[in-house]
Amino acid sequence: MIEIGFHTDAFNSSYWNFEQCLQWAQKNDVHWIECGMIDGVSWIHGLGYQPHVAMWEDPLMWREKMEKYGVRFSQIDAAFPMSLPQGASLGVEYTLRTIRWAYLAGCDHIDTTDDRYAPKGLSDDQAMEMMKRAYGQIMEVAERYKMIIDIEPHGYYTTKPEFMEKMLAFVDSPYLRLNMDTGNTFIAGQDPVAFLQKFKHKVSHVHVKDVSESLAKALRGELTGIAVSQCAIGDGVNVENIKKCFDILVEIGYNGVVSLECEGQGGPMIEKSLAFVRGLVDDANRRMKK
Numbered sequence: 030m031i032e033i034g035f036h037t038d039a040f041n042s043s044y045w046n047f048e049q050c051l052q053w054a055q056k057n058d059v060h061w062i063e064c065g066m067i068d069g070v071s072w073i074h075g076l077g078y079q080p081h082v083a084m085w086e087d088p089l090m091w092r093e094k095m096e097k098y099g100v101r102f103s104q105i106d107a108a109f110p111m112s113l114p115q116g117a118s119l120g121v122e123y124t125l126r127t128i129r130w131a132y133l134a135g136c137d138h139i140d141t142t143d144d145r146y147a148p149k150g151l152s153d154d155q156a157m158e159m160m161k162r163a164y165g166q167i168m169e170v171a172e173r174y175k176m177i178i179d180i181e182p183h184g185y186y187t188t189k190p191e192f193m194e195k196m197l198a199f200v201d202s203p204y205l206r207l208n209m210d211t212g213n214t215f216i217a218g219q220d221p222v223a224f225l226q227k228f229k230h231k232v233s234h235v236h237v238k239d240v241s242e243s244l245a246k247a248l249r250g251e252l253t254g255i256a257v258s259q260c261a262i263g264d265g266v267n268v269e270n271i272k273k274c275f276d277i278l279v280e281i282g283y284n285g286v287v288s289l290e291c292e293g294q295g296g297p298m299i300e301k302s303l304a305f306v307r308g309l310v311d312d313a314n315r316r317m318k319k
Contacts, residue, residue, distance in 0.1 A: 030317070031278060031310050033303070034061030034103040034286045036236070037080035038257050039293035044078040047091075051098040053296065057303060061103040061286045062095075063140075066127045081106075084126055088134035095135075102136035103286035104179065104208070104234050110144030111160050112186055114151075121163050128167075128176050138177045138234050140208050141167075143184035145253045157192070161199045168200040179208035179234050182224065183254035188217035190227055197231050207231040211271050212238025212258055212290065218250035221270040222277070229281050235274075237306055238290040239265030258291040261298050263305035275309050279316045 037050045065081035073079050107127035109120040171178045186192040209232045214221040241260040293299035
């Protein structure tokens, strides 16, 4: 069964806090949430203007509070760019700490990715070898916690199928999977449908993201990812690809969350997106039951 969630990035521009996002989820009958992990705290988070969770907060407190709202984590975003030289130190430690926090919070998916640019001074082979060692360390711990580590197409390597294929084979483990992103693959110049088709048996979490016509005309093939769709999902030029991706999810009997990634505008835009995606999800679930 496909279920709907959303990334709290939708409310970055509204300066909401995480609990406001939980309230929105409850109001709109959404039971899965995804957010970023802050390693420490910050003044903007402490004042209640950031919709993500901090590692210094009590994960059991949030787990209990989320249960009252009827919401669970679908994934926690620990996407420090692993292709940067600092990925081997900062990125690995950030991910390992997130695994331990997520475990206590009742979450079993962690999102990771690479940088938009190829690392300076390293060949592609060297960068891939560096990331392989990093993911090797991460997966050793992830398997102990039975934590799925997703790799999201968002950067120079991950949006290219030939590199993503190698990355998903860094470790022979059922816990190393794909977080498909319909918008990032499209804005990077790839065909999202072909991308998902290639890796359909690795997908364990999905970001549903549209792309506005103006952004696509200006920057498709120049960017490797966007934080959120700047138009409602269903109103952009990626909509037919999104529909075809749902066909693939039906084909594989996908049992997981599709997470909305779009600008919220304090509610109206993400609510419009939710209505569109809910229609796709209801149709997909009906077809899978046949």
